[in-house]
Amino acid sequence: GAGVSQSPRYKVAKRGQDVALRCDPISGHVSLFWYQQALGQGPEFLTYFQNEAQLDKSGLPSDRFFAERPEGSVSTLKIQRTQQEDSAVYLCASSHQTGTSVYEQYFGPGTRLTVT
Amino acid sequence: DAKTTQPPSMDCAEGRAANLPCNHSTISGNEYVYWYRQIHSQGPQYIIHGLKNNETNEMASLIITEDRKSSTLILPHATLRDTAVYYCIVSSQKLVFGQGTRLTINP
Numbered sequence: 171g172a173g174v175s176q177s178p179r180y181k182v183a184k185r186g187q188d189v190a191l192r193c194d195p196i197s198g199h200v201s202l203f204w205y206q207q208a209l210g211q212g213p214e215f216l217t218y219f220q221n222e223a224q225l226d227k228s229g230l231p232s233d234r235f236f237a238e239r240p241e242g243s244v245s246t247l248k249i250q251r252t253q254q255e256d257s258a259v260y261l262c263a264s265s266h267q268t269g270t271s272v273y274e275q276y277f278g279p280g281t282r283l284t285v286t
Numbered sequence: 287d288a289k290t291t292q293p294p295s296m297d298c299a300e301g302r303a304a305n306l307p308c309n310h311s312t313i314s315g316n317e318y319v320y321w322y323r324q325i326h327s328q329g330p331q332y333i334i335h336g337l338k339n340n341e342t343n344e345m346a347s348l349i350i351t352e353d354r355k356s357s358t359l360i361l362p363h364a365t366l367r368d369t370a371v372y373y374c375i376v377s378s379q380k381l382v383f384g385q386g387t388r389l390t391i392n393p
Contacts, residue, residue: 174329203380212373212383213330226380261329273320275381277329 172196174278176262182284183252191247191281195264201272202245204237205261207280213261219245220268252285259283290374295388304361306387308374311355316378319350321359323370330373330383333359364391 175194183189195202201220205213206229216235218226221242230237234253239245249256259282263275291309298304310319321333334341334348336357341348347360361368371386 205383212371212386213381215380215382218380263329273318273335274332275330277331279327280329 174262174264174276176260176278176281178281179279180282180284182286185254185285186251188248188250189252189283191249191260191283193245193247193262193278195243195245195262196276199264199266199276200268201265201275202239203263203275204245204247205263206231207259207261209258216247249283252283254285257283257285290376290384292372292374292384292387294385295390297390297392298364300366300391300393301363304364304368304389304391306359306372306374306389307356308358309356310374310376313354313376314378317376318378319348319357320375320377320381321346321348322373322375322381322383324373324386325370366391366393
């Protein structure tokens with residue numbers, strides 16, 4: 171079956187531009203996560219949605235980062251006024267599990283963002 | 287969440303068992319041990335998880351010591367496709383990935 175898909179796969183932005191990264195989770199999955207992975211590092215948690223509710227956004231690095239999931243399926247991560255330190259792979263994951271018991275997350279291939 | 291310590295890299299011969307260690311001496315009672323792996327240019331993939339009992343599934347086995355301060359992920363018959371970074375995560379809530387172990391399977 172279809173897995174988690176993300177688009178675009180690669181994005182180059184000039185410093186100061188706004189970008190929007192899309193995640194299509196597995197159909198029916200209630201939970202959705204965003205992670206940021208810098209080169210050579212493990213993924214770092216950004217935010218968590220249960221259906222359309224954003225229950226945890228403690229990992230968002232600044233108020234330039236904003237995520238939404240208005241209908242409880244597709245999610246968009248938006249980064250305003252991009253900076254060079256925003257260059258990373260942005261991973262989306264979904265799960266049929268909810269709350270603190272979400273151990274099995276299905277990850278997409280990620281979007282590689284390069285800010286020049 | 288408890289901190290985990292993994293060797294930065296390991297090698298294993300194809301067809302042999304790969305044993306990946308993880309230390310988590312500060313683990314608390316409600317924290318699970320999770321293992322994920324990440325093949326180059328892909329998103330992480332869930333492998334297995336456990337609380338205190340040993341676990342086995344179609345991918346791997348997880349052996350947790352009785353005091354729960356360390357664990358070992360076992361890939362029983364490693365193949366070239368098992369070359370990846372393996373992450374040991376200890377958490378009661380969100381997943382916190384560390385640096386992982388880069389496992390290379392050699393032909």
